[in-house]
Amino acid sequence: MSLLELEGINTGYGDFQALFDVSLVVEEGETFGVLGANGAGKSTLLKTVAGLLRSPSGQVRFEGKPIEHLPAQKRVTLGISLVPEGRRVFPSLTVHENLQVGAHGRRRGPWDLDRVYDVFPLLVKLKSKQASYLSGGEQQALAIGRALMSNPRLLLIDEVSLGLAPVVIRDLYEALGEVTGSGMTVVLVEQDIRQIMEVADRVSCLLEGRVVLEGPPRELTRGQITAAYFGVR
Amino acid sequence: MTWVNVVIQGVLLGGLYALYATGLSLVFGVMRLVNLAHGDLSIMGAFACLVLVGILDVNPLLSLVLVLPMIFVVGYLLQRLMLNFTLKGDDMRPLLATFGLSVIIQNGLLVGFSADSRGLDAGWIENASLSLGGGLAVGWFPLLTLVVAILVIVLLNSFLTRTRLGRAFRATSDDQEAARLMGIDNRHIYALAMGIALGIVALAGVFMGIRTTFTPGIGPARLIFAFEAVIMGGLGSSWGPWRVASHWAWPRRWASSSRRAGESS
Numbered sequence A: 001m002s003l004l005e006l007e008g009i010n011t012g013y014g015d016f017q018a019l020f021d022v023s024l025v026v027e028e029g030e031t032f033g034v035l036g037a038n039g040a041g042k043s044t045l046l047k048t049v050a051g052l053l054r055s056p057s058g059q060v061r062f063e064g065k066p067i068e069h070l071p072a073q074k075r076v077t078l079g080i081s082l083v084p085e086g087r088r089v090f091p092s093l094t095v096h097e098n099l100q101v102g103a104h105g106r107r108r109g110p111w112d113l114d115r116v117y118d119v120f121p122l123l124v125k126l127k128s129k130q131a132s133y134l135s136g137g138e139q140q141a142l143a144i145g146r147a148l149m150s151n152p153r154l155l156l157i158d159e160v161s162l163g164l165a166p167v168v169i170r171d172l173y174e175a176l177g178e179v180t181g182s183g184m185t186v187v188l189v190e191q192d193i194r195q196i197m198e199v200a201d202r203v204s205c206l207l208e209g210r211v212v213l214e215g216p217p218r219e220l221t222r223g224q225i226t227a228a229y230f231g232v233r
Numbered sequence B: 001m002t003w004v005n006v007v008i009q010g011v012l013l014g015g016l017y018a019l020y021a022t023g024l025s026l027v028f029g030v031m032r033l034v035n036l037a038h039g040d041l042s043i044m045g046a047f048a049c050l051v052l053v054g055i056l057d058v059n060p061l062l063s064l065v066l067v068l069p070m071i072f073v074v075g076y077l078l079q080r081l082m083l084n085f086t087l088k089g090d091d092m093r094p095l096l097a098t099f100g101l102s103v104i105i106q107n108g109l110l111v112g113f114s115a116d117s118r119g120l121d122a123g124w125i126e127n128a129s130l131s132l133g134g135g136l137a138v139g140w141f142p143l144l145t146l147v148v149a150i151l152v153i154v155l156l157n158s159f160l161t162r163t164r165l166g167r168a169f170r171a172t173s174d175d176q177e178a179a180r181l182m183g184i185d186n187r188h189i190y191a192l193a194m195g196i197a198l199g200i201v202a203l204a205g206v207f208m209g210i211r212t213t214f215t216p217g218i219g220p221a222r223l224i225f226a227f228e229a230v231i232m233g234g235l236g237s238s239w240g241p242w243r244v245a246s247h248w249a250w251p252r253r254w255a256s257s258s259r260r261a262g263e264s265s
C-alpha cells in the first residue's frame, strides 16, 4: 500500500479548472519532487492533498483510506502537513509560539521543540523574536520547523527556495536532508530543476495542470525535462 | 477638587466601556467580524439576569454565575450555526446578518418585556461609598466595576498569550488558512471567541443595568460606546480601548456632574 495516492484529480477555482485528471502515487519514505513552470498547478496539487482545496471528482487516499471529505485541520491529525507557498508564518507570534502552534493537533511522534531547534539551530537565538521580523530564510526554516511539530507522516513543501539566496537554500536543503534521512516521506515542489533532481527519488512534471512526465531523475534526460517544463516538443 | 473627582469617576466608568470594547475587539480581531448586535446582546444579558433574579430571588451579581455560562453557550451556537456561514464571501454579509439579529433581539425583548425601563437591584453596594478625604468619595460599586473590568482584561490577556487555545486564537487571527494547516478548527475558534466576547459584554450589560436603567431599545447606544473606544484605542489591542474609554468618559462625567443631573449613560 502506498502512503499517498491521487486518482483523477480535477481541482479548480470556481469556473477555472487548474488540474486535469491528475493521478500520482507517493511511496512511504521517498522524497517526491513536483516540477513545473509558473501556473502549472503545483501549489493547487499540494493544497488538494492538504485539504485546503477539494477536487470535484476523483480520489485522494492516504494510507489506503479515502480522505477527500476531510477538512485540512483533520488531515493534520492523520499526519499530513503542508509548508505553504510564501511560508505563511504567524507574523504576530514569536518564533517559539509559532512552533508551539505547530503542535496544536497533539499528534505523537519523534518531533518536538528540542528536535526542531536541533535541526534548525538558527531558530534558537530567535526564539522570542516576533516572526514578522525574520528574514526570508529564517521564516522558511520556521515554516518547516512548525510543520514538523505536527509529527507528519507526509510532509508537503511548496517552494523552499522561493526568493532566497543560494547559501540560504543550501543550508535549508541540508536541514531537509536530516528530515528525509529520518525516514519522513516528503513531497517537494520546486521551480529550481537542478536542486530537485539532486534530492528527489522520483519526480513528476506538471504542464498546464496535467502530469506530462514522471520517473526517477537519473532515468530522465535533459531534453525530456525541458520539453515537459516548457511544453516544447 | 471637582476635576479630581471627574478624573476618578471617569476612570471608574471607563472600565465598563472598556468591557464593551474588549468584546467587540476580540471578535473583530479573531474573525474580522463587526457585530452590530453587540449592544443588543449585552442588553439581552441584562434581561436574562432580570429573569433569573425574578425566579431565584438572588442578587444580580450572584446570578452572573448562571448568566455568563448561558450567554457563552448562546454566543457559541450563534457563531457556529449562523455567523460562521456569513464569513465566506464579501464583508457585507456579516454586517447584514448581525444588523438583522439586532432588530430581532430588540423586538423580541420588546414583546417579552415591553418598553418600560428596568433596573437591577444589587442592594447596599449600590449606594455605599468609600470616603477618600478632602470631599472625595468613590462608590463601592463603581470600584467593584473597575476591579472586575481590570480582572477580565488581565485574564483575557493571559489566556491569549499563555495558553494553547489562546495561541490558537492569535494564530487564527493572523492567518486562518495557515492555522487550519496546524490542525486548528477555525469554526470552533470563532465560536469560542464569540462565546467569550458575549460573556464579557453580558457582564458589562449587567453592571450597567445595576448602575442605571435599561430598555429593549438601548442596545445600539451601547454599541456606539464600544465602537468609539475600540476605534480610537486600536482594534485588537485590549488596553488601548480602556485608555480611550476612560479619557472619553471624563467629559461625560464632567457634563453630568456640572449639570448635577443623574447618570447620563
Ligand SMILES: Nc1ncnc2c1ncn2[C@@H]1O[C@H](COP(=O)(O)OP(=O)(O)OP(=O)(O)O)[C@@H](O)[C@H]1O
Pocket: A013, A016, A018, A036, A037, A038, A039, A040, A041, A042, A043, A044, A045, A085, A191
Ligand atoms: N485563488 C485562485 N483563484 C483563481 N485561480 C487561481 C487561484 N490560485 C491559482 N489559480 C490559478 O490556477 C493555476 C495554477 O496555479 P498554482 O498556484 O497551482 O500554480 P503553481 O504551479 O504553484 O505556480 P507557481 O510556480 O507560480 O507557484 C494558475 O493558472 C493560477 O492562475
Ligand SMILES: [Mg+2]
Pocket: A042, A043, A044, A085, A158
Ligand atoms: Mg505555487
